[in-house]
Each structure stands twice: as structure tokens, then as C-alpha cells.
Amino acid sequence: MLGNKIPIRHGSVLNGLRAANALARDILIKTASQVAVGITTGEVDRYAAAEMKARGCKSAFLGYRKFPGHICISINEEVVHGIGGPRVIQDGDVVKIDVGIEHDGWIGDNALTVPVGNVAKETLHLLAATEESLHIAIRHARDGWMLGDLSHSVENHVVQYGYTVVREFVGHGVGRKLHEEPQVPNYGRKGDRPRLKAGMSIAIEPMVNMGTGKTRVLSDNWTAITQDRKPSAHYEHVVLITEQDPEVLTFRKRMFPNGVNDLTPLPVSSLI
Numbered sequence: 001m002l003g004n005k006i007p008i009r010h011g012s013v014l015n016g017l018r019a020a021n022a023l024a025r026d027i028l029i030k031t032a033s034q035v036a037v038g039i040t041t042g043e044v045d046r047y048a049a050a051e052m053k054a055r056g057c058k059s060a061f062l063g064y065r066k067f068p069g070h071i072c073i074s075i076n077e078e079v080v081h082g083i084g085g086p087r088v089i090q091d092g093d094v095v096k097i098d099v100g101i102e103h104d105g106w107i108g109d110n111a112l113t114v115p116v117g118n119v120a121k122e123t124l125h126l127l128a129a130t131e132e133s134l135h136i137a138i139r140h141a142r143d144g145w146m147l148g149d150l151s152h153s154v155e156n157h158v159v160q161y162g163y164t165v166v167r168e169f170v171g172h173g174v175g176r177k178l179h180e181e182p183q184v185p186n187y188g189r190k191g192d193r194p195r196l197k198a199g200m201s202i203a204i205e206p207m208v209n210m211g212t213g214k215t216r217v218l219s220d221n222w223t224a225i226t227q228d229r230k231p232s233a234h235y236e237h238v239v240l241i242t243e244q245d246p247e248v249l250t251f252r253k254r255m256f257p258n259g260v261n262d263l264t265p266l267p268v269s270s271l272i
Contacts, residue, residue, distance in 0.1 A: 148192025
């Protein structure tokens with residue numbers, strides 16, 4: 001993948017991208033705070049839709065390749081691309097919320113995983129390790145560094161706990177379109193190109209499984225689940241590469257501030 005195909009933006013034009021991603025972040029946190037025992041995934045989707053309308057933006061997912069939801073909402077063994085519907089959220093579930101919006105011609109995109117009630121300790125460990133891998137990867141999003149180093153850092157972190165990364169789905173560039181170049185895998189070889197450059201904006205989104213990394217897609221043609229039906233976790237930020245430190249456009253507080261050393265998650269409402 002050639003670096004000269006990757007959009008590079010500078011100056012005031014980036015303000016629109018910053019605004020869209022800040023908005024996506026706010027909607028994600030408000031939507032995720034609605035996740036609770038007894039609520040259906042369809043109710044969460046409709047809440048997100050109302051938030052988008054109230055804030056003057058629209059879903060970047062609805063209608064994309066005929067996707068029927070306003071957000072992606074995926075539970076337990078569902079990795080990504082779950083569709084809101086009649087499924088009732090249960091005590092002990094982990095619920096992945098992925099919000100993508102379009103605002104004034106710019107895309108905002110981010111995701112997190114919400115633990116509900118009495119979640120098994122080993123599952124909380126998976127969530128903490130996945131969120132930790134995201135922040136390790138962000139530290140590699142620097143001008144002049146190689147994308148392969150960033151991608152390698154995700155898998156390198158989670159395999160020490162016996163986890164696997166999903167290879168069928170990857171992160172991506174974000175800007176005027178939901179999916180721009182480059183693809184951003186959660187695995188790779190150190191030193192692999194392209195070389196990252198200031199002005200690139202990328203969605204880094206580790207998808208990490210407790211068991212096998214292999215997935216399959218359900219009959220709805222969207223929802224991807226782990227083949228062994230063990231839990232999966234998903235966290236995502238959009239990051240702007242600058243000449244200095246990475247700028248996290250969807251910045252929020254970490255759910256597990258101390259990573260796997262403290263498995264007591266912060267309430268979603270406190271993350272903003």
C-alpha cells in the first residue's frame with residue numbers, strides 16, 4: 001500500500017475533522033451510558049439515532065452497504081457489526097458500542113466495550129488488555145514511524161495474556177469517507193510500510209478475542225462472531241498524526257486507567 005495514496009491534511013481544514021470526532025465521542029459516551037440490564041439493543045440504537053438528530057449529524061453506518069442500524073452494537077462473542085434489535089442485555093454481558101457519524105462532510109468514528117453488572121473477572125481482564133493495547137498503539141502513531149510497528153504493538157501486547165487479534169477486520173483511515181487509506185491491522189511486522197506522516201488521520205481499533213482469532217458472519221450478513229463463541233472486546237480511537245505527539249480526536253478517559261492491574265472499570269458516564 002503506497003503512502004502517497006493516503007490522504008494528508010493540514011491547517012484549518014482539520015477543524016472539521018476534529019469537530020466530527022469530538023461529536024462522535026460525545027454520542028458514544030451518552031449512548032454507552034444507556035446500556036443496562038433489561039434494555040434491548042434496539043433501544044440503544046434508537047437512543048443513538050435521537051442523539052445524532054438532536055446534534056445535527058447523521059449515522060455514517062446507516063445504509064452503508066445496506067447496513068440497517070444507526071450504530072453497531074455487539075454482545076459477548078459478537079465481535080463487530082452487530083445490529084440493534086430485540087435482544088435483551090443481560091447481567092454479565094459485555095456490550096460493544098461503535099458510533100460513526102457524518103457532520104459537515106467529515107467522519108467521526110469510535111468504539112468501546114461496556115461491562116454490564118457482574119462480569120467475570122477473566123472477561124474484565126480481556127477488556128482491560130484490549131483498551132491497553134489501543135493506547136500502546138497510539139504511542140506509535142508518530143510522524144516518520146512505520147505503520148507496521150503500530151500494528152505489531154497491538155498483537156504483541158495481547159498475546160502475552162493468551163489472547164488473539166481478529167485478522168478479518170482492521171482499522172482504517174478516516175476523513176471525508178468512513179474508510180480511507182491506509183488499512184490499519186492489529187497485527188503486522190515491525191518496519192512494514194507505509195511510513196506514517198503528519199496530517200494522516202487513522203482509526204486504530206483493536207478487536208481482541210479470548211480464544212481463537214477466527215470469526216464467522218451470521219445469517220444477517222453483518223454480525224461477526226468468534227468461531228469458538230468466547231468473548232471479544234473492541235476499543236477504537238481516531239488519531240491525527242502530527243509533527244509532535246499523536247492527537248486523539250475522540251479522546252476520552254480510559255475505562256481501565258491502570259490496565260490489567262486494576263479490573264474495576266470506571267462508569268461510562270465518567271469517561272468524558
